[in-house]
Amino acid sequence: MRILLIEDEDAVAIPLVDALTRRGLAVDRARDSGEADAYLAAIDYVAVLLDLGLPDDDGIALLMRMRARGDTRPVLVLTARGSVDARILGLNEGADEYMVKPFDVDELHARLLAVLRRRDGYIGKSLRCGALEFLVEARTAYVEAQPLTLSVRETELLELLLRRAGKVVPKRVVEDQLFGLDGDLGSNAVEVYVHRLRKRLEDGATGARIETVRGVGYMIVPVA
Known part of the structure; x- marks a missing residue:
């Protein structure tokens, strides 16, 4: 999952990015509201972590612009x-969670996952398709209790598809989540990772397959 952290203070941002990256998240950082607006326009982030005390604007104003x-x-x-x-102001203007500094990173991570569960409409700690189960917090896939070996980007792709199982995920969204703004994106980079993951699902007898909707994107469905 790729998220955007909007935070100007290095003393806060650098260790937070490191901690969230170690928990399996891809994190881009914006240092002010202008940079944040540009990032938000370019990338389909799954969530945003927003500091209110930005150097060029108030974070609440940025939040209000997003919702407007x-x-x-x-x-x-x-x-x-x-x-x-x-x-109350932050929540009324559209924040999904409000955490006061200093905060515990594990609690932040748990709250982020809870927000995404509510958004994606699933209950519990795992995503399923066929015989495949993906444990969100551990970021590990299993088939009949046996772990499925995946690379970091294959894991990111699998989670993205499972969160929208049975629905088409546009190719641009896949590009955003796998590579972000700074990724080295070749002309067929997405197809390469889709092909690799598709083969792993087939070889692993997962009961799930990835379908390509030409000109649109990809979706994961149970094998009939």
Whole structure:
């Protein structure tokens, strides 16, 4: 999963990016609202972590702009503003979660996963298709309790498809999640990873397959 962290302070951002990356997330960082607007326009992030004290604008104003233009991506506010009034304002303006600094990274990770579960409409800690089970927190796939060996990007692709199982995931969304803004994206990079993952699912007798919808994208479905 690729998320956007909007945070200007290196002392906060650098260790947070490192901690979330170790938990299996791909994290891009914007240092101000102008950079954030550009990133949000370019990449289909699954969620946004937003600091309110930005150098060029108030984070609440950025949040309001997102919601005004119909951007429904989950936003978790991370801020030093801990008053009840500040929390109410943030939630009323469209924040999905509101956490006061300093916070525990494990709690932040858990809250992020909970927000995404609500958005994607599934209950529990795993995603399933056929005999394939993906444990979201552990970021590990199993078939009949046996682990399925996948690379980091194959894992990211599998999770993306499973979160929208039975629905087409546009190719551009796949590109965004696998490579972001800084990835070295060749002309057929997405097809390469789809082919690799498709073969692993077939070889692993997972009961799930990846279908290509030409000109649109990809979806994972149970084998009939």
